[in-house]
Amino acid sequence: MYLTHLECPKCGRTHDANQVQNLCQCGAPLLARYDLEKIKSTVKKEDLTGRAKSLWRYREFLPVQKDENIVTLGEGCTPLLRADTLGRTLGLSQLYIKDEGLNPTGTFKARGAAVGVSRAKELGIETVAMPTAGNAGGAWSAYTARAGLRSVVVMPVDAPDMAKKETFLNGARTYLVQGLISDAGKIVGRGVKRYGWFDASTLKEPYRIEGKKTMGLEIAEQFHWDVPDVILYPAGGGVGLIGIWKALEEMAAIGWISGKRPRMVAVQAEGCSPLVKAFREGRQESEFHQNAQTLAGGIRVPKALGDFLVLEAIYKSGGAAIDVSDAEILEALRLTARSEGMFICPEGAATIAAIQKMKAASLVDKDERILLLNTGTGLKYPETVEIDLPVLGAADDIVL
Amino acid sequence: MYLTHLECPKCGRTHDANQVQNLCQCGAPLLARYDLEKIKSTVKKEDLTGRAKSLWRYREFLPVQKDENIVTLGEGCTPLLRADTLGRTLGLSQLYIKDEGLNPTGTFKARGAAVGVSRAKELGIETVAMPTAGNAGGAWSAYTARAGLRSVVVMPVDAPDMAKKETFLNGARTYLVQGLISDAGKIVGRGVKRYGWFDASTLKEPYRIEGKKTMGLEIAEQFHWDVPDVILYPAGGGVGLIGIWKALEEMAAIGWISGKRPRMVAVQAEGCSPLVKAFREGRQESEFHQNAQTLAGGIRVPKALGDFLVLEAIYKSGGAAIDVSDAEILEALRLTARSEGMFICPEGAATIAAIQKMKAASLVDKDERILLLNTGTGLKYPETVEIDLPVLGAADDIVL
Numbered sequence: 188m189y190l191t192h193l194e195c196p197k198c199g200r201t202h203d204a205n206q207v208q209n210l211c212q213c214g215a216p217l218l219a220r221y222d223l224e225k226i227k228s229t230v231k232k233e234d235l236t237g238r239a240k241s242l243w244r245y246r247e248f249l250p251v252q253k254d255e256n257i258v259t260l261g262e263g264c265t266p267l268l269r270a271d272t273l274g275r276t277l278g279l280s281q282l283y284i285k286d287e288g289l290n291p292t293g294t295f296k297a298r299g300a301a302v303g304v305s306r307a308k309e310l311g312i313e314t315v316a317m318p319t320a321g322n323a324g325g326a327w328s329a330y331t332a333r334a335g336l337r338s339v340v341v342m343p344v345d346a347p348d349m350a351k352k353e354t355f356l357n358g359a360r361t362y363l364v365q366g367l368i369s370d371a372g373k374i375v376g377r378g379v380k381r382y383g384w385f386d387a388s389t390l391k392e393p394y395r396i397e398g399k400k401t402m403g404l405e406i407a408e409q410f411h412w413d414v415p416d417v418i419l420y421p422a423g424g425g426v427g428l429i430g431i432w433k434a435l436e437e438m439a440a441i442g443w444i445s446g447k448r449p450r451m452v453a454v455q456a457e458g459c460s461p462l463v464k465a466f467r468e469g470r471q472e473s474e475f476h477q478n479a480q481t482l483a484g485g486i487r488v489p490k491a492l493g494d495f496l497v498l499e500a501i502y503k504s505g506g507a508a509i510d511v512s513d514a515e516i517l518e519a520l521r522l523t524a525r526s527e528g529m530f531i532c533p534e535g536a537a538t539i540a541a542i543q544k545m546k547a548a549s550l551v552d553k554d555e556r557i558l559l560l561n562t563g564t565g566l567k568y569p570e571t572v573e574i575d576l577p578v579l580g581a582a583d584d585i586v587l
Numbered sequence: 588m589y590l591t592h593l594e595c596p597k598c599g600r601t602h603d604a605n606q607v608q609n610l611c612q613c614g615a616p617l618l619a620r621y622d623l624e625k626i627k628s629t630v631k632k633e634d635l636t637g638r639a640k641s642l643w644r645y646r647e648f649l650p651v652q653k654d655e656n657i658v659t660l661g662e663g664c665t666p667l668l669r670a671d672t673l674g675r676t677l678g679l680s681q682l683y684i685k686d687e688g689l690n691p692t693g694t695f696k697a698r699g700a701a702v703g704v705s706r707a708k709e710l711g712i713e714t715v716a717m718p719t720a721g722n723a724g725g726a727w728s729a730y731t732a733r734a735g736l737r738s739v740v741v742m743p744v745d746a747p748d749m750a751k752k753e754t755f756l757n758g759a760r761t762y763l764v765q766g767l768i769s770d771a772g773k774i775v776g777r778g779v780k781r782y783g784w785f786d787a788s789t790l791k792e793p794y795r796i797e798g799k800k801t802m803g804l805e806i807a808e809q810f811h812w813d814v815p816d817v818i819l820y821p822a823g824g825g826v827g828l829i830g831i832w833k834a835l836e837e838m839a840a841i842g843w844i845s846g847k848r849p850r851m852v853a854v855q856a857e858g859c860s861p862l863v864k865a866f867r868e869g870r871q872e873s874e875f876h877q878n879a880q881t882l883a884g885g886i887r888v889p890k891a892l893g894d895f896l897v898l899e900a901i902y903k904s905g906g907a908a909i910d911v912s913d914a915e916i917l918e919a920l921r922l923t924a925r926s927e928g929m930f931i932c933p934e935g936a937a938t939i940a941a942i943q944k945m946k947a948a949s950l951v952d953k954d955e956r957i958l959l960l961n962t963g964t965g966l967k968y969p970e971t972v973e974i975d976l977p978v979l980g981a982a983d984d985i986v987l
Contacts, residue, residue, distance in 0.1 A: 261666020
């Protein structure tokens with residue numbers, strides 16, 4: 188194992204990684220640190236070629252000590268697809284979409300859950316509790332079921348039906364709350380105190396970010412270690428963006444990629460855009476977004492615990508934070524399906540709406556290599572598509 | 588290219604693969620034939636190691652001539668997962684599930700569509716028409732959209748909403764019919780005559796089977812070229828089973844696997860079991876199943892064009908055809924989610940119900956290596972899960 192300790196990115200304190208940990212005393216999330224020199228001397232990027240097609244191919248960069256503790260459903264190694272038709276429409280010659288919808292449970296949340304649950308199992312945790320906007324609950328309930336752990340999940344009453352169903356089906360003790368994910372988080376917090384469950388809330392749990400980090404490793408490998416110029420990511424809690432950035436730093440530290448970094452762009456919905464507001468005002472942290480509302484439930488996070496890490500990555504990389512309307516999201520979703528045959532989730536569609544805005548504002552050049560993260564399959568969001576199809580009798584003919 | 592011609596498995600006639608083809612004059616589907624000697628002398632199975640993680644890694648076994656015609660969304664290379672918890676419950680020590688839900692569009696239909704549409708594009712076809720129970724429509728509409736081809740899809744009015752939505756969203760001209768997939772097929776047939784569309788109905792189109800064949804290649808590669816003892820497959824049209832069998836024959840012909848074959852088991856629903864009836868009666872072909880009914884829409888096919896090929900594979904391999912009830916399917920679906928965290932489709936769940944019956948009837952030994960095909964994600968079937976979850980106020984506590 189190459190994991191050495193946990194570190195607070197705010198106050199610098201270090202913490203024992205062999206103990207169950209949540210936040211630092213200072214209230215900030217903890218980041219896993221590795222012996223990068225040892226990784227550098229043991230594994231070459233060429234060694235990856237013959238490895239398994241899952242995020243566990245990046246074994247050395249992950250916090251699980253013993254292979255027997257790995258809980259897998261085949262997560263990671265999602266396709267990197269050129270989107271040439273869409274690119275032509277948008278006036279971009281090198282547009283790519285990484286389709287995280289091809290993960291178990293249909294979203295990138297599977298990455299965080301696979302690594303988080305594996306490590307929880309390794310550390311002897313028996314019951315995992317978490318609030319969710321929906322998809323993390325689906326993912327964590329799946330991996331805890333597979334691991335034989337118990338789980339408690341609380342989600343907003345207006346979370347997508349699909350997420351409620353899969354969480355329940357996977358055997359999680361599932362509750363709805365009349366409120367937002369922040370309210371769900373408080374209920375979980377009280378339950379954790381009362382019953383001694385492990386609090387697996389986003390970033391209160393230090394290892395899901397390591398799972399999401401593998402998106403960054405994959406991006407580098409799929410681009411043949413020459414990373415793209417711009418990466419757009421739909422940011423709710425922002426863990427994916429923090430993870431990708433962390434992966435880029437770790438790979439640069441061991442010489443797998445050059446110092447050049449993609450400009451990191453956080454995409455939010457107009458109805459819930461705390462990071463965009465903070466970015467426009469040049470701040471290091473965001474403020475709670477009152478009355479958060481958007482159809483893209485995965486990015487309806489009024490205030491993220493890791494906001495300062497997201498903003499740091501944006502500033503350091505010369506990136507941006509962009510917001511788009513729900514109407515723009517729906518239009519982008521339809522355009523992507525018609526153009527590329529990809530039924531993406533509203534959060535993914537937000538990145539497509541955002542790149543259009545960035546192009547219009549000359550924030551990207553037409554020939555730059557641009558990567559959009561589609562964080563999940565549209566199959567989890569049937570409510571985004573309305574249909575009214577012609578019905579034929581068996582003896583009828585199609586008439587054009 | 589290693590494709591040499593198309594061959595009728597019924598009357599033996601050969602057909603030019605460089606022309607657009609549907610059925611043989613004798614009414615039977617056509618199979619693609621390759622120069623296997625040439626494949627044998629050019630590629631070794633070890634060569635696959637470094638190749639792309641998609642079904643196109645088996646390039647030599649596929650009918651597309653030029654790489655530029657490949658239409659891909661990252662299909663294939665789905666995970667092979669051990670199901671140890673489920674296996675313990677069922678009394679089976681080596682139970683595996685191949686999860687085809689991790690394909691684009693959420694089902695194994697993506698394999699057939701990727702190869703079928705790529706070849707259609709290569710042959711200059713402009714409009715593709717097809718009947719579907721639902722999922723093939725979702726897949727073919729996605730790949731035709733990505734290829735820039737037009738598509739016409741007809742499906743039963745009671746097909747799953749999700750399939751209707753994705754087919755429509757992908758830009759296919761989509762019609763519903765008050766009837767079964769067989770009625771949809773007749774409407775397509777009349778439209779094909781009238782408008783000159785290409786008829787891409789199951790097995791009237793010779794190349795989707797080549798895409799589905801890659802399941803067989805993957806199974807062999809994932810089992811390190813030592814194929815399992817038994818394979819259970821939910822058979823509607825049965826193309827997947829025919830494809831897997833064809834792959835096994837091709838691999839054996841070039842010495843990639845030994846002569847030993849898995850016992851091939853076709854699983855159907857009690858409400859639509861023409862192959863099971865034919866198998867019980869020892870026949871070579873099936874009869875039309877009147878009033879076909881099952882919640883597993885993908886296997887609601889009253890009479891398959893390739894029935895004789897499915898039955899041939901079953902007989903040659905010493906396999907079987909098994910039917911299960913809808914109630915057994917739903918119970919198996921729930922059991923799999925609780926045990927393994929996998930939300931599978933009803934068709935996949937049918938294989939789990941079937942292996943329980945086979946175990947009870949001593950048709951399998953407890954230590955045999957058994958592979959179940961889950962053909963799609965449960966996310967496409969929200970109607971299989973009913974929920975009634977507790978709703979909390981924001982100030983409420985969870986009370987155990």
